[in-house]
Amino acid sequence: MSLKKDVILEGIAASPGIAIGKAFFLEDDDFCVTCREIPEYAREVEKKRLNSAVEKTRDELKMVYNRIDEVLGKSYARIADVHLLILDDPTMKKNVYELIDNGINAEYAVFRTVDDIVHSFEFIEDGYFRERKVDIQDIGKKIIWNLLGKQKKTLASLEEDSIVISRNLTPADTMTIREKLVKGFATDVGGKTSHTAIIAQGLSIPAVVGLKVISSQAQTSDVIIIDGNRGEVVLRPTTKTISKYRKEHTLQFAKKKDLEKLKNLSAETTDKHKVLLFANIDNPDEMESILSNGAMGVGLYRTEFIYFNRDTMPSEKDHFENYSKVAVAMSPYPTVIRTFDLGGDKLAKTGLLKVEREKNPFLGLRAIRLSLKYPEIFIDQLRGVLRASAYGKIRLMYPMISGIEELYEANEVLNKVKQDLRRENIEFDEKMEVGAMVEVPSAAMIIDAIANEVDFVSIGTNDLIQYTLAVDRVNENVAGLYDPLHPAILRFIKKIIDESHKAGITVSMCGEMAGDPYCTPVLLGFGLDQFSVSSAQIPKIKRVIRSISFENAKKISEEVLRCGSRDSILRIINTISTQ
Numbered sequence: 001m002s003l004k005k006d007v008i009l010e011g012i013a014a015s016p017g018i019a020i021g022k023a024f025f026l027e028d029d030d031f032c033v034t035c036r037e038i039p040e041y042a043r044e045v046e047k048k049r050l051n052s053a054v055e056k057t058r059d060e061l062k063m064v065y066n067r068i069d070e071v072l073g074k075s076y077a078r079i080a081d082v083h084l085l086i087l088d089d090p091t092m093k094k095n096v097y098e099l100i101d102n103g104i105n106a107e108y109a110v111f112r113t114v115d116d117i118v119h120s121f122e123f124i125e126d127g128y129f130r131e132r133k134v135d136i137q138d139i140g141k142k143i144i145w146n147l148l149g150k151q152k153k154t155l156a157s158l159e160e161d162s163i164v165i166s167r168n169l170t171p172a173d174t175m176t177i178r179e180k181l182v183k184g185f186a187t188d189v190g191g192k193t194s195h196t197a198i199i200a201q202g203l204s205i206p207a208v209v210g211l212k213v214i215s216s217q218a219q220t221s222d223v224i225i226i227d228g229n230r231g232e233v234v235l236r237p238t239t240k241t242i243s244k245y246r247k248e249h250t251l252q253f254a255k256k257k258d259l260e261k262l263k264n265l266s267a268e269t270t271d272k273h274k275v276l277l278f279a280n281i282d283n284p285d286e287m288e289s290i291l292s293n294g295a296m297g298v299g300l301y302r303t304e305f306i307y308f309n310r311d312t313m314p315s316e317k318d319h320f321e322n323y324s325k326v327a328v329a330m331s332p333y334p335t336v337i338r339t340f341d342l343g344g345d346k347l348a349k350t351g352l353l354k355v356e357r358e359k360n361p362f363l364g365l366r367a368i369r370l371s372l373k374y375p376e377i378f379i380d381q382l383r384g385v386l387r388a389s390a391y392g393k394i395r396l397m398y399p400m401i402s403g404i405e406e407l408y409e410a411n412e413v414l415n416k417v418k419q420d421l422r423r424e425n426i427e428f429d430e431k432m433e434v435g436a437m438v439e440v441p442s443a444a445m446i447i448d449a450i451a452n453e454v455d456f457v458s459i460g461t462n463d464l465i466q467y468t469l470a471v472d473r474v475n476e477n478v479a480g481l482y483d484p485l486h487p488a489i490l491r492f493i494k495k496i497i498d499e500s501h502k503a504g505i506t507v508s509m510c511g512e513m514a515g516d517p518y519c520t521p522v523l524l525g526f527g528l529d530q531f532s533v534s535s536a537q538i539p540k541i542k543r544v545i546r547s548i549s550f551e552n553a554k555k556i557s558e559e560v561l562r563c564g565s566r567d568s569i570l571r572i573i574n575t576i577s578t579q
């Protein structure tokens with residue numbers, strides 16, 4: 001009898017599904033380094049450990065140098081030369097040795113030394129030298145990585161089914177893991193509606209986030225099971241557990257096949273009340289998947305992802321090509337293009353440096369605020385959207401509107417861009433509808449005023465919940481407080497829908513709540529017109545809609561609105577009969 005036991009870690013279910021593979025560590029930009037005391041007798045050994053990590057780093061840098069030399073030539077390869085010079089810097093080495101002599105472990109000694117140097121760089125006026133701090137940080141990270149013994153490879157070198165493990169994956173990192181061999185991922189930090197989780201859903205990659213310790217407990221090449229349905233990870237599972245999960249995976253595949261039968265049926269209740277099911281996308285590559293799941297339009301195209309993983313700003317042409325591709329594929333159904341929502345947890349490395357230095361990025365220069373601050377970037381995007389509107393049914397949507405003035409200002413820029421295009425004889429849809437996201441409590445409170453100025457609104461519950469309940473959507477420590485069924489949220493949603501209908505406009509919801517089957521009857525009963533959800537959720541939401549009557553849904557939603565506590569709301573929802 002085997003005594004081996006599974007190690008089960010509990011986290012937050014970020015993207016559904018089951019995945020099995022070997023651990024693959026992705027370097028994280030700000031991984032944690034802990035300080036340990038090294039007894040006097042072990043300090044020389046600690047220095048040797050440091051030296052071999054430095055040598056390993058040197059070998060890696062030389063490989064990079066040779067590769068750049070081969071592809072781009074010697075002048076470019078000098079960039080890697082700078083890294084080698086930093087690695088051999090005698091002062092840096094002396095400082096690290098001194099810390100080890102004082103009983104500090106090598107990882108922390110490198111971390112402290114690099115941090116001190118980087119701090120002193122903050123006061124240097126010269127831009128070139130100030131930016132060299134990035135190189136120093138980079139080298140420090142490489143040495144620490146080698147000290148930690150994490151095997152570092154690029155995703156391109158994957159040879160078998162793998163599970164990506166990282167302390168943190170940024171949304172930009174997540175965009176790069178659309179590798180066939182990446183079966184899932186697990187991170188220490190993160191929340192259910194973080195953009196990293198949302199992208200994983202878009203890519204249909206099972207994921208668990210907020211595990212707190214996965215990056216320190218897993219080892220390279222450990223077998224790992226990701227259970228994205230329950231929010232669990234099994235480390236080094238027994239063969240019995242692996243076979244249990246394989247069976248569950250097969251069962252889920254069968255269920256998915258069953259749901260596919262709904263593809264060509266409309267999203268209507270048993271008493272014939274119709275709503276529309278749209279899809280959220282981050283990338284034109286998702287079109288095939290959303291069409292095969294029966295989407296009747298794109299309700300949210302998160303265009304900020306065009307700005308990721310590149311060194312320069314996207315051009316008007318880049319915008320045009322992306323949007324027209326989606327609009328043509330979706331035609332005759334609509335495509336809602338949201339202007340870029342950078343900031344918050346979505347930072348692009350394209351020169352918007354002020355954003356990167358903010359202390360409270362979710363409350364800072366994000367979304368429409370950034371667009372209005374950098375009109376030249378906004379204008380490039382608007383020109384791309386308008387030009388693409390000649391090729392399909394495009395609607396434009398502004399993110400994070402918090403007051404009516406922002407709407408006026410954004411429309412003013414839009415009108416100027418339209419005038420320019422007319423002057424240049426460039427075709428666009430003169431009747432293109434313009435809408436606003438309602439995702440900030442102030443916008444929800446003045447929805448009557450906003451509804452009179454736009455053609456449609458879309459409720460962004462991911463942020464509406466974050467800002468109303470004061471719960472950071474990417475912070476695993478407060479994930480338990482992040483609650484779509486909080487009475488305040490439900491009352492806001494009802495208000496938004498009622499006031500918008502009074503003004504004669506339709507209401508969509510594109511936050512994750514729209515894709516939660518548990519919330520569907522209540523939203524339906526409130527009178528929501530469109531549900532915009534990630535591709536895989538479309539058939540699941542359709543199944544709930546088709547199994548309930550509108551009358552019943554309305555009754556339920558009236559009851560929950562009278563509740564002042566979450567518990568009483570849950571009691572009502574749990575007794576739903578889908579008749």
Ligand code: PEP
Nearest residue numbers: 439460461462463510511
């Ligand atoms: C939202 O906030 O609900 C939303 C859809 O926008 P994002 O998730 O991109 O912030």
Ligand code: MG
Nearest residue numbers: 439460462463
């Ligand atoms: Mg949002």
